[in-house]
Amino acid sequence: xxxxWLWFGALVVAAVAVFAGVRWAWTENRLxxxxxxxxxxxxxxxxxxxxxxxxxxxxxxxxxxxxxxxAQGLAQPTAMAFGRDGALYVTELVGRVTVLRDTDGDxxxxxxxxxxxxxxxxxxxxxxxxxxxxxxxxxxxxxLRDTNGDGAADERQDIVTGLPVGRHQNDxxxxxxxxxxxxxxxxxxxHGESGVVxxxxxxxxxxxxxxxxxxxxTGLRNPYGLAFDAKTGALYAxxxxxxxxxxxxxxELNLIEAGGDYGWPDxxxxxxGTHCEGTKLPLLLLPPHSSADGLAVYRGEAFPGEYQGAxxxxxxxxxxxxxxxxxxxxxxxxxxxxxRPWTVAPFATGFIHPLAVAVGPDGALYVADMGRNExxxxxxxxxxx
Amino acid sequence: MHVVVCIxxxxxxxxxxxxxxxxxxxxxxxxxxxxxxxxxxDQNALEVALKLKxxxxxxxxxxxxxxxxxxxxxxxxxxxxxxxxxVRVDLERLPGPDSATVAALLAAAIRRxxxxxxxxxxxxxxxxxxxxxxxxxxxxxxxAAIVGLGYAAEPAxxxxxxxxxxxxxxxxxxPKRAAVVTVTNHESNVLRLPKLKDVVxxxxxxxxxxxxxxxxVPLDEPLVEAVSLSIPQREAHCEFLEGxxxxxxxxxxxxxxxxxxx
Numbered sequence: 001x002x003x004x005w006l007w008f009g010a011l012v013v014a015a016v017a018v019f020a021g022v023r024w025a026w027t028e029n030r031l032x033x034x035x036x037x038x039x040x041x042x043x044x045x046x047x048x049x050x051x052x053x054x055x056x057x058x059x060x061x062x063x064x065x066x067x068x069x070x071a072q073g074l075a076q077p078t079a080m081a082f083g084r085d086g087a088l089y090v091t092e093l094v095g096r097v098t099v100l101r102d103t104d105g106d107x108x109x110x111x112x113x114x115x116x117x118x119x120x121x122x123x124x125x126x127x128x129x130x131x132x133x134x135x136x137x138x139x140x141x142x143x144l145r146d147t148n149g150d151g152a153a154d155e156r157q158d159i160v161t162g163l164p165v166g167r168h169q170n171d172x173x174x175x176x177x178x179x180x181x182x183x184x185x186x187x188x189x190x191h192g193e194s195g196v197v198x199x200x201x202x203x204x205x206x207x208x209x210x211x212x213x214x215x216x217x218t219g220l221r222n223p224y225g226l227a228f229d230a231k232t233g234a235l236y237a238x239x240x241x242x243x244x245x246x247x248x249x250x251x252e253l254n255l256i257e258a259g260g261d262y263g264w265p266d267x268x269x270x271x272x273g274t275h276c277e278g279t280k281l282p283l284l285l286l287p288p289h290s291s292a293d294g295l296a297v298y299r300g301e302a303f304p305g306e307y308q309g310a311x312x313x314x315x316x317x318x319x320x321x322x323x324x325x326x327x328x329x330x331x332x333x334x335x336x337x338x339x340r341p342w343t344v345a346p347f348a349t350g351f352i353h354p355l356a357v358a359v360g361p362d363g364a365l366y367v368a369d370m371g372r373n374e375x376x377x378x379x380x381x382x383x384x385x
Numbered sequence: 386m387h388v389v390v391c392i393x394x395x396x397x398x399x400x401x402x403x404x405x406x407x408x409x410x411x412x413x414x415x416x417x418x419x420x421x422x423x424x425x426x427d428q429n430a431l432e433v434a435l436k437l438k439x440x441x442x443x444x445x446x447x448x449x450x451x452x453x454x455x456x457x458x459x460x461x462x463x464x465x466x467x468x469x470x471x472v473r474v475d476l477e478r479l480p481g482p483d484s485a486t487v488a489a490l491l492a493a494a495i496r497r498x499x500x501x502x503x504x505x506x507x508x509x510x511x512x513x514x515x516x517x518x519x520x521x522x523x524x525x526x527x528x529a530a531i532v533g534l535g536y537a538a539e540p541a542x543x544x545x546x547x548x549x550x551x552x553x554x555x556x557x558x559x560p561k562r563a564a565v566v567t568v569t570n571h572e573s574n575v576l577r578l579p580k581l582k583d584v585v586x587x588x589x590x591x592x593x594x595x596x597x598x599x600x601x602v603p604l605d606e607p608l609v610e611a612v613s614l615s616i617p618q619r620e621a622h623c624e625f626l627e628g629x630x631x632x633x634x635x636x637x638x639x640x641x642x643x644x645x646x647x
Contacts, residue, residue: 318578
């Protein structure tokens with residue numbers, strides 16, 4: 001009898017251990033945030049788009065948000081990041097990093113200086129501390145530092161080199177809550193037609209000195225935008241869907257889990273294509289060819305409470321030539337009840353090619369429009385100054 | 386087929402009117418820091434060329450401009466849209482020369498291109514000074530045929546057919562030799578939008594730069610020069626009439642009589 005109870009006890013302990021192990025795995029393979037079960041296709045959100053939306057996008061309604069020009073005259077801005085001192089570092093496709101400052105707090109940049117130039121196709125920037133940044137430029141991650149306080153970088157070090165480039169390259173870079181760098185690494189091809197090499201189509205991570213390069217997640221064709229939720233530590237990434245077949249492959253918003261395979265090159269959307277077994281589903285489907293790019297998680301205090309934890313996404317747009325696709329900023333909202341899908345809707349229109357999004361220390365939302373070479377600021381009217 | 390498209394990098398016509406200011410010389414606009422774009426009719430010309438390339442992928446499209454290094458932005462936009470080659474006649478001095486001189490520079494640059502172009506497309510007017518001079522002068526300098534106000538082109542029997550809008554219909558013409566076509570806007574030739582990856586890739590494509598001084602065109606002998614530039618002044622007055630309704634109505638009627646008789 002005692003022996004039977006011992007077996008039963010051992011089984012209970014084993015079951016608890018297995019359950020705890022599963023829970024641990026859920027917790028550990030996420031990049032911060034509360035544990036959650038895997039997505040099901042029914043839980044993948046699908047957006048409501050301008051042709052279907054009945055309401056005016058909130059960012060276009062001056063009663064709800066004041067829209068103003070923060071800076072003009074940039075040279076094809078690709079990415080933005082605020083430093084702790086409120087300076088906004090902007091990468092520009094001409095190979096430059098410009099620092100913008102609003103010294104009088106009127107919501108418009110009144111100082112602009114070149115922090116660095118001579119870079120090649122910089123698509124991402126992260127601020128380590130005021131005067132020290134990391135730039136994601138074609139095939140390499142570069143650390144730049146202003147050691148003499150003159151406002152320009154005088155120390156430059158490539159900390160990661162040899163990253164795969166082709167059709168896409170390394171994209172946005174961010175600093176994680178663990179102090180490591182994370183960046184999206186685009187694919188060399190559309191759908192793997194030139195093979196797949198290590199590190200392409202993935203989320204990569206390394207220490208800020210470039211050591212300990214790791215693959216965090218795979219199967220992401222071009223994860224241009226990357227952002228951590230400052231409250232939960234969750235890591236979100238956009239992904240541009242493949243061009244073949246030319247209809248119906250959506251862009252995506254993904255919650256990145258360590259070790260996750262997100263399907264590229266064969267699987268896309270809510271389980272479409274082939275070889276989908278074991279792959280992760282996206283949180284949201286975004287319009288095909290909308291080119292979902294830069295994103296930011298809202299944890300500021302200026303916007304209404306409904307935007308806490310919302311993900312703002314820039315849709316470059318018109319990647320299939322249709323000018324009515326994308327070319328706006330959308331807002332993705334987490335579900336109010338567990339197990340429900342995320343929702344997404346237009347937030348602001350009137351851009352030519354919005355590409356980067358950032359939340360400022362003032363709680364305003366900043367959008368870089370490459371088509372107009374300007375940065376637009378959104379703030380509630382009371383906070384718009 | 387080799388198609389050359391002449392484009393001009395101008396102040397963005399869609400920028401807020403309040404941003405437009407006159408420089409201290411009183412005859413040119415302030416340009417520093419303001420948004421720029423490819424001239425609107427040049428955009429139409431570029432789209433006509435790209436459609437020819439869509440129809441016949443072996444078509445080579447060269448974009449050509451005359452301007453300072455900032456004009457590379459316009460050329461790179463064209464490269465991002467699948468133009469094959471970009472050439473800039475380097476004009477560092479602003480304001481630039483008059484339109485006839487620009488046309489002479491473009492013609493000299495076109496003569497250097499190999500193979501010689503079969504078709505040269507240019508916007509019907511630049512979109513900033515809007516003189517409409519470059520196209521006809523270019524044709525004259527090149528000894529080419531000219532077709533005015535075309536809006537579409539299609540390949541045909543080794544040549545090209547140009548579609549024009551005329552007063553009472555649509556006309557199609559076939560140039561019998563290399564031709565310059567001035568292009569007007571039409572719903573069919575709105576310039577397409579680039580993909581982000583192509584915009585990034587365009588920054589790695591070369592731009593051939595030809596110093597203007599190498600082209601043997603006198604730059605200091607303008608046939609026309611701007612004497613002055615001004616912004617129309619609008620005067621607005623607002624007067625609030627006060628008093629009883631009958632008094633205000635009488636005062637209003639009196640003012641309307643005065644305005645009508647003025």
